[in-house]
Amino acid sequence: MDAFALVPPEWTKSAVHAFDFCCPSCKTSPKEAKNVWLNRRAPVSMGDRRKYQEFYLCECQTSWWGWSDDRPTSELGTK
Template sequence: MDAFAPNPPEWTNKATHAYDFCCPNCHSSSLEAAKVWLNRRSPVMTEDRRRKWQEFYYCHCDFVWWAWSSDRPPTDISNQRDYNSM
C-alpha cells in the first residue's frame, strides 16, 4: 500500500469524517491504522493561504475514517526519549 499513490484505494469510498483526528469507532490514533492514503492531488487552501489535504485511515477495527492534515494534533517532542544522548 502506497500512502502517496495518485489514485485512491477502493476502501477510501466508505470513509467517515473524524473531527477529533482519531478513529470515531474505537478512538485509536492515526499511528495505529492498518492502511493510510493521503489525497495530495486535491489540496484545499485555508484562510491563511496554507494547504491542507485529506488523510484517510483504515483502522485496525475495520472502520475507515478521514481527517484534514491541518487537524493533526502537534507532536509532543518532550515525551520522546533522546537516543542520541545515550
C-alpha cells in the first residue's frame, strides 16, 4: 500500500473522523496502524498553510481519519 497513491484504498470509504487523533474504537496511536493513506488531492487552505486528511487502518480493523494539523508533534522533532 502506497500512502501517497492518488486513488484511495477501499478501506477509506468506511473511515470515521477521529477527534483525538487515535483509533476511536481502541484508542491505539496512529503509529500502530496497519495502513495509512494521505488524501493529497483535496487539501484545505488555511491562509498560508494547507491541511490534509490522513487515513489510518487500525489493527482492530477500524478505519479512521484526522486532519494533518491535528496530529500531535512527533517525538523526533523535539530532540
